[in-house]
Amino acid sequence: MLEVKDISLALGEFHVKDISFRVERGAYFVLLGESGAGKSVVLEIITGLLKPEKGGILLDQREISRDPISSRGIGLVYQDQSLFPHMSVRQNIAYPLRGAKRSRKMIEHEVEELAEKVGITRLLSRSAASLSQGEAQRTALARALATHPKLLLLDEPLASLDVTAKTSMRSLLRELNRDGLTIVHVTHDYKEAISLASRLAVLEKGTIVQCGTPEEVFDHPKSEFIARFTGVRNFYKGSLWRASRDLSVFKTAGLEFDVATDEPDGNGYLLLRTRDIVLSNSVPSDSQRNHFKGEVTDVEPARLGVEVTVDIGVLVTASVTDESMAALDIRLGQSLWINFKATATRFVAEQT
Numbered sequence: 138m139l140e141v142k143d144i145s146l147a148l149g150e151f152h153v154k155d156i157s158f159r160v161e162r163g164a165y166f167v168l169l170g171e172s173g174a175g176k177s178v179v180l181e182i183i184t185g186l187l188k189p190e191k192g193g194i195l196l197d198q199r200e201i202s203r204d205p206i207s208s209r210g211i212g213l214v215y216q217d218q219s220l221f222p223h224m225s226v227r228q229n230i231a232y233p234l235r236g237a238k239r240s241r242k243m244i245e246h247e248v249e250e251l252a253e254k255v256g257i258t259r260l261l262s263r264s265a266a267s268l269s270q271g272e273a274q275r276t277a278l279a280r281a282l283a284t285h286p287k288l289l290l291l292d293e294p295l296a297s298l299d300v301t302a303k304t305s306m307r308s309l310l311r312e313l314n315r316d317g318l319t320i321v322h323v324t325h326d327y328k329e330a331i332s333l334a335s336r337l338a339v340l341e342k343g344t345i346v347q348c349g350t351p352e353e354v355f356d357h358p359k360s361e362f363i364a365r366f367t368g369v370r371n372f373y374k375g376s377l378w379r380a381s382r383d384l385s386v387f388k389t390a391g392l393e394f395d396v397a398t399d400e401p402d403g404n405g406y407l408l409l410r411t412r413d414i415v416l417s418n419s420v421p422s423d424s425q426r427n428h429f430k431g432e433v434t435d436v437e438p439a440r441l442g443v444e445v446t447v448d449i450g451v452l453v454t455a456s457v458t459d460e461s462m463a464a465l466d467i468r469l470g471q472s473l474w475i476n477f478k479a480t481a482t483r484f485v486a487e488q489t
Contacts (some may be wrong), residue, residue: 138162138319139288144192153178153343156192160288160336162322165314167330168323169213171182171366176323180290184213196287199261216293222266226276227256230263233283241365251279255309259424262309275309282313289313292323295329307332327367338453339363346414359485361406370444370454371409377484378402384479390451395426397479405486409442413481414455417474418465425476429453433471436462447475448469 139160146153153175160166168176181187185206194202201209201444211378218231230248252258253451255275262269268276281289295303310333314320324330330337330350338348347359358364375389379402387394387407394407420428431449442458445467453475
């Protein structure tokens with residue numbers, strides 16, 4: 138449906154370079170990256186606010202990179218909404234329809250339908266200047282939908298919303314996507330990407346460094362940057378060497394971890410998920426090959442239970458239930474064993 142092919146553009150000292158990705162019809166595609174990575178630049182190139190120096194953009198197999206903004210069939214919603222503050226909500230939503238050959242009655246009907254779809258019918262007579270951030274974002278969304286876009290672009294649409302408004306807006310965006318709307322969503326929040334994306338691309342310094350499903354990107358990060366940025370807590374640089382036919386050893390910071398992998402020897406990174414680590418007060422007698430004693434340095438509430446960090450020479454963070462916290466009597470400064478299976482690890486070879 139949308140195909141971005143080798144887009145490049147220099148803006149002073151900053152460049153976006155050789156950006157390529159494909160968004161299928163009905164997909165929810167997220168561009169994920171730190172502030173200044175180039176996400177908004179890519180979005181504005183797709184919209185037509187910026188012209189690429191090279192590359193092309195196809196929408197439904199039609200080249201649009203040189204087309205005027207108004208003829209691209211694309212809707213755009215910014216973080217700051219860009220509403221007309223002197224107009225009512227009704228007038229803001231109706232604004233894109235004024236140039237269309239529709240009667241006043243048809244426009245009024247369409248505005249009411251859009252307001253109902255995004256849940257702001259009761260606000261139609263309100264001044265845009267009087268709206269909360271969440272209400273303003275829904276109004277901006279309705280205005281973008283008024284032109285019946287083939288593609289909806291969202292630039293950090295949840296960044297300025299409070300927790301309640303974010304939850305509500307995520308539900309609305311998922312519903313619009315389920316109804317068939319194709320969405321490209323820019324964000325710096327990996328949790329937002331996990332909750333919404335069917336596919337995503339990670340940008341670093343103007344370049345896409347990994348693209349795939351959320352599961353592929355978050356469970357198989359291809360670099361240390363991606364792992365750190367996407368919230369992977371246990372990620373260590375070191376070297377791998379083969380110890381036996383089915384077992385390797387990963388060395389880092391004077392430690393050796395038993396690793397089950399078929400990757401060849403060499404330098405790289407070890408990924409260990411927080412949920413795969415077991416904490417105990419003594420060494421367990423089970424099949425786990427890796428056992429290390431350390432000191433608890435941090436205890437942090439998490440969405441499900443608690444995250445406990447133990448210093449074993451490197452910092453290792455484990456996800457622990459409230460029940461396990463109580464049973465182990467975990468507290469700062471306590472000595473604990475961390476335990477994990479060789480099969481729970483994932484080795485990522487260093488990119489050359």
